[in-house]
Amino acid sequence: MASSSKDNEPQPQPPTQAGGPIEDDVYFMAVALMFAKKSPDPNTKVGACIVNQEGNIVGIGYNKMPNGCEDKGLPWKRGRPKGLDKKYLYVCHAELNAIMNKTSMDVEGCTIYVTLYPCNECAKLIIQSGIKGVVYLSNKHKDYNETKAAVKLFRSAGIEPRQFLAKREVADFLASIDPFAE
Numbered sequence: 001m002a003s004s005s006k007d008n009e010p011q012p013q014p015p016t017q018a019g020g021p022i023e024d025d026v027y028f029m030a031v032a033l034m035f036a037k038k039s040p041d042p043n044t045k046v047g048a049c050i051v052n053q054e055g056n057i058v059g060i061g062y063n064k065m066p067n068g069c070e071d072k073g074l075p076w077k078r079g080r081p082k083g084l085d086k087k088y089l090y091v092c093h094a095e096l097n098a099i100m101n102k103t104s105m106d107v108e109g110c111t112i113y114v115t116l117y118p119c120n121e122c123a124k125l126i127i128q129s130g131i132k133g134v135v136y137l138s139n140k141h142k143d144y145n146e147t148k149a150a151v152k153l154f155r156s157a158g159i160e161p162r163q164f165l166a167k168r169e170v171a172d173f174l175a176s177i178d179p180f181a182e
């Protein structure tokens with residue numbers, strides 16, 4: 001087959017890590033992790049990144065107090081029971097914020113990358129918004145009823161959350177970013 005002049009031009013290549021292409025999963029979990037850094041929660045910083053079927057990011061969020069309530073003295077204290085003096089009754093979860101901040105008309109058929117397994121309230125939001133994929137990093141609250149209920153909700157909705165296991169790859173990828181490189 002005759003080669004066109006375009007064939008001779010350098011074609012854009014996917015960025016590589018350790019000689020191979022960086023999986024989309026790694027990028028999107030890295031984005032979720034970067035946004036988690038913005039969370040003002042002193043203990044558990046969670047990030048979420050919603051990706052559409054074309055592989056574009058259409059929503060980003062991290063756990064924070066509701067807009068305008070950031071500096072109003074709402075508590076960041078953790079621990080159970082979840083009383084009025086604890087953060088839980090006030091804080092907006094990363095998934096809620098990512099869905100609310102969406103840049104597209106809807107998030108139907110999208111996948112959410114989240115650094116912590118969703119709770120039951122976020123599971124409901126995820127299901128109702130039409131998100132079909134959940135990729136999570138940590139499941140440190142797996143013994144809480146909120147998580148157990150989320151598992152049931154996802155199962156009922158036919159959503160199978162997938163644990164992100166490429167921790168080393170994502171760490172290497174983030175460490176490889178050099179803003180001084182030219």
Ligand SMILES: Nc1nc(=O)n([C@H]2C[C@H](O)[C@@H](COP(=O)(O)O)O2)cc1CO
Nearest residue numbers: 043044046063078093094116117118119
């Ligand atoms: N999936 C989640 N997304 C979130 O944004 N969060 C937030 C709510 C709190 O700010 C914090 C959890 O507090 P802690 O009990 O691990 O210190 O993470 C929590 C979960 C887990 O249900």
